Amino acid sequence: MDKPPHTVVRRMPWPETQSHPVVTPFQPSVVYSSPSPDALDDQYEGRASGYTYAREGHPNADVLSRKIDQMEGAPTSGMIHGSGMASISAVFWALTKTGDHVLGGNQLYGRSLRMMAEELPRFGVETTLADPTDAEAFIAAIQDNTRLILLETVSNPTLRIADMKPIIAAARARGILVVVDNTFTTPAGMRPFDLGADIVVHSVTKLLAGHADVTLGYVAARDPEVRQQIYVTSVTMGLTPSPFDCWMAERGLYSFDLRFERAQENAAKLADHLAGLNSVLRVIYPGRADHPDAARAQELLGTNPGNMLSFELAGGRAAANAFTTACPDVAFAPTLGDIATTLSHPASSSHRALTPERRSALGISEGFFRVSVGVEPIEILIKEFTQGVAAASAL
Numbered sequence: 001m002d003k004p005p006h007t008v009v010r011r012m013p014w015p016e017t018q019s020h021p022v023v024t025p026f027q028p029s030v031v032y033s034s035p036s037p038d039a040l041d042d043q044y045e046g047r048a049s050g051y052t053y054a055r056e057g058h059p060n061a062d063v064l065s066r067k068i069d070q071m072e073g074a075p076t077s078g079m080i081h082g083s084g085m086a087s088i089s090a091v092f093w094a095l096t097k098t099g100d101h102v103l104g105g106n107q108l109y110g111r112s113l114r115m116m117a118e119e120l121p122r123f124g125v126e127t128t129l130a131d132p133t134d135a136e137a138f139i140a141a142i143q144d145n146t147r148l149i150l151l152e153t154v155s156n157p158t159l160r161i162a163d164m165k166p167i168i169a170a171a172r173a174r175g176i177l178v179v180v181d182n183t184f185t186t187p188a189g190m191r192p193f194d195l196g197a198d199i200v201v202h203s204v205t206k207l208l209a210g211h212a213d214v215t216l217g218y219v220a221a222r223d224p225e226v227r228q229q230i231y232v233t234s235v236t237m238g239l240t241p242s243p244f245d246c247w248m249a250e251r252g253l254y255s256f257d258l259r260f261e262r263a264q265e266n267a268a269k270l271a272d273h274l275a276g277l278n279s280v281l282r283v284i285y286p287g288r289a290d291h292p293d294a295a296r297a298q299e300l301l302g303t304n305p306g307n308m309l310s311f312e313l314a315g316g317r318a319a320a321n322a323f324t325t326a327c328p329d330v331a332f333a334p335t336l337g338d339i340a341t342t343l344s345h346p347a348s349s350s351h352r353a354l355t356p357e358r359r360s361a362l363g364i365s366e367g368f369f370r371v372s373v374g375v376e377p378i379e380i381l382i383k384e385f386t387q388g389v390a391a392a393s394a395l
């Protein structure tokens with residue numbers, strides 16, 4: 001007997017209910033159907049709201065970016081990209097052209113440095129790096145064709161504090177756009193828009209998402225036209241974030257304040273503890289009075305110097321190996337902002353491409369570690385780090 005045809009190939013309507021889920025829904029749809037061509041016109045021309053194609057935007061990205069907008073005090077709505085570098089790329093590709101000049105801090109995130117050194121020059125964009133802890137020298141590097149300035153408030157991995165206020169003021173006076181990568185600082189430490197920055201970017205991958213399980217970026221701009229340029233370029237270049245990653249990151253944000261406060265409290269205690277140990281040559285933590293930019297850290301970050309600290313062991317590479325081997329439960333992994341503590345060794349990872357001379361000019365020896373402090377009970381961290389330092393000094 002012939003079986004009757006069925007339509008399981010078609011989508012079933014989602015059940016209509018009077019109650020709503022408490023949790024943000026996850027929506028992976030690539031496309032959205034509209035009632036008619038006229039209705040689609042209304043969407044494209046802004047008379048009606050609605051999504052069309054996920055590369056152009058999707059609800060999980062929007063929910064996430066609205067939350068970060070709120071944290072940053074963003075003047076226009078921000079957007080999410082597939083990685084922090086996608087956000088930084090979007091800014092450069094949208095806003096620079098052949099003949100422009102970009103000025104950047106000399107201790108930016110490694111891939112941003114590479115963007116300045118390798119990628120932008122291929123398209124005829126001139127780039128210069130200067131030391132943003134010296135505002136006068138940095139401002140002197142501005143050229144007539146400078147279009148953008150890229151800054152990070154806290155440098156990687158030596159945690160120096162850029163002299164943001166005079167640099168931003170000088171850029172504004174010349175109509176140059178200031179882009180601040182606020183990944184290390186987070187909006188809990190500093191909100192660049194409040195200081196006059198034009199564009200804020202984040203690697204959401206780090207403290208905002210907070211669990212080392214998604215890769216995403218965020219960018220927001222002050223000026224609506226600049227925002228639109230970045231948006232259009234992003235859609236054309238396909239810097240789209242995955243809805244699932246956006247959903248995960250948004251989930252991470254619920255606990256951001258709690259994680260940040262606890263990690264920062266741990267960082268301050270661990271920094272003080274390390275500073276008291278023999279064979280720790282120096283500890284760099286922006287919240288300590290002996291930090292080289294302590295006053296500026298206080299001025300810009302107030303009571304929130306963050307969860308990042310660096311320290312240097314006597315004994316070079318052998319001491320570094322002994323340290324990581326003696327505290328195997330602290331993940332030796334080149335990232336930051338995970339819920340638990342991670343340790344990075346710039347000489348063998350982020351800064352391995354530099355000559356030893358360049359590294360030592362930056363203050364990065366073979367015994368230098370950067371720590372992204374997590375939310376573990378502080379007693380455990382102190383015990384593990386003490387064990388690591390003891391093993392390093394026993395050599």
Ligand SMILES: *Cc1c(COP(=O)(O)O)cnc(C)c1O
Nearest residue numbers: 083084085109181183203205216
């Ligand atoms: C990690 C990081 C980036 C790049 O972000 P991804 O999400 O890894 O692409 C940019 N800037 C800073 C300061 C970072 O720490």
